[in-house]
Amino acid sequence: MVSLIAGxxxxxxxxxxxxxxxxxxxxxxxxxxxxxxxEPASEARELAATVVGRLTMTVGEGDRVSAGDLIAEVENExxxxxxxxxxxxxxxxxxxxxxxxxxxxxxxxxxAKAAVRExxxxxxxxxxxxxxxxxxxxxxxxxxxxxxxAQADRDAAVAHRDLLAERLALLVAPPRYExxxxxxxxLDKAKEDVRAINAAIEKTLIRSPxxxxxxxxxxxxxxxxxxxxxxxIATVGDTKRLRVVADVDQADWARITPGMTAWVTAEAFxxxxxxxxxxxxxxxxxxxKCVSESPEERLDTKTVEVLIDLESGVQLPIKSRVDxxxxxxxxxxxxxxxxxxxxxxxxxxxxxxxxxx
Numbered sequence: 319m320v321s322l323i324a325g326x327x328x329x330x331x332x333x334x335x336x337x338x339x340x341x342x343x344x345x346x347x348x349x350x351x352x353x354x355x356x357e358p359a360s361e362a363r364e365l366a367a368t369v370v371g372r373l374t375m376t377v378g379e380g381d382r383v384s385a386g387d388l389i390a391e392v393e394n395e396x397x398x399x400x401x402x403x404x405x406x407x408x409x410x411x412x413x414x415x416x417x418x419x420x421x422x423x424x425x426x427x428x429x430a431k432a433a434v435r436e437x438x439x440x441x442x443x444x445x446x447x448x449x450x451x452x453x454x455x456x457x458x459x460x461x462x463x464x465x466x467x468a469q470a471d472r473d474a475a476v477a478h479r480d481l482l483a484e485r486l487a488l489l490v491a492p493p494r495y496e497x498x499x500x501x502x503x504x505l506d507k508a509k510e511d512v513r514a515i516n517a518a519i520e521k522t523l524i525r526s527p528x529x530x531x532x533x534x535x536x537x538x539x540x541x542x543x544x545x546x547x548x549x550x551i552a553t554v555g556d557t558k559r560l561r562v563v564a565d566v567d568q569a570d571w572a573r574i575t576p577g578m579t580a581w582v583t584a585e586a587f588x589x590x591x592x593x594x595x596x597x598x599x600x601x602x603x604x605x606x607k608c609v610s611e612s613p614e615e616r617l618d619t620k621t622v623e624v625l626i627d628l629e630s631g632v633q634l635p636i637k638s639r640v641d642x643x644x645x646x647x648x649x650x651x652x653x654x655x656x657x658x659x660x661x662x663x664x665x666x667x668x669x670x671x672x673x674x675x
Contacts, residue, residue: 349643350573352624354564354582355608356634358555359627360528365389366548368521373543376552379535383526383554390551392522392543401515408508415501422489430486437479444472530556533636555636560628562594564642565621568603575599579645580626584634592634594626596644610639 371392383389422430451468454460534553543549562582566574574596582592600623607623626642634640 348646350566350570350646352564352566352570352621352642352644353606353608353610354562354624354626354640354642356584356636356638356640357561357563358530358533358557358636359559359561360530360556362533362553362555362636363527364550365524365526365552365554366545366550367392367524367543368545368548370544371522371542373537373539373541373551376535376537376539377532379532381532382530383532384529385526387526388523389526389532389554390524390537392524394519394522397515397519397522401512401519404508404511404515408505408512411501411505411508415498415505418493418497418501421493427486427489430482430489434479434482434486437475437482441472441475441479444468444475448472524551526554528554528556530554530558533557557633557636559630560632560634560636561597562626562628562640562642563608564624564626564644565606565608566624566644568620568622571599571603571622573646574624574644581643581645582626582628582640583643584638584640586635586638592628592632594628596624597627598625600624608639 369392371394373390374393375388375391377383377387377389448465448468448471451460451465455462455465531554532552533555536550536552537543543551562580564580576596576598578596580594580596582594583590584592603620603622606619606621624644626644628634
């Protein structure tokens, strides 16, 4: 028995020469395995309705869109009619304020000045006539009634002249501060009415928040949507760059750092590996977000979310399930002392023993 063990024994000195210290043999690459789902690099954005109504327009699934482009529109003809009336009212209020600040037209002022001059001439004439009639009355050439009539004509002419002079002063005077304030307030209210209706119309327009493509169209033209609960209309995302959201076991959290290399395989590309880089490691454990249809998959394990950026140009179906292998870097390799038992990874094994006599 002893000879059999001796025959199978391989001494340490036969494998590594004796010495003060040696580096342990390089271990093969180590991986952290996980499952994940493909997402756009900007993350998919779900667009829902904020009003109740019927869809009158939608884009097509797969269409390319830019930020601000119209994705869908809810019927809003009544709001557009209200907007037209509000815009007209705003224009009227603006014109009223402008007319108040501008004052009378030059032609109106010229007409008023001419009327004052005419009234002044009449007043001078009636004054002269009154003086003449008074002198004749003192000589009893005319009756007292004629003198009083001349006096009345003079007083009326002077009053009419003064009236026209005041009207001219009003035409050339600047507007009152209070009147300008009221007109300005009316204009501001009209502007707010227009802004409120525009905001209501904007709620009926579903726009893309990012540059990307329509990944999924959940509602079509003619269907009714609501906001209680919000009706999902479309999902958009930037498919030019993809990333994988991997569910990594929380026990491997400390072994992952940004910048590590990852390899992704998909069922549709069984013979292809896609290169990626760890972009971010989540700091909160939770349940799996990307679950396969396998009955053997455990759903009660706690996982952390790890984001892996794929190389530019990689095309994979959004939301598809993939397998991820993250290369774990070997840091701080220990130097083994010759006196310590060596440890070999792989198929080779070293046995240490003594011969029994």
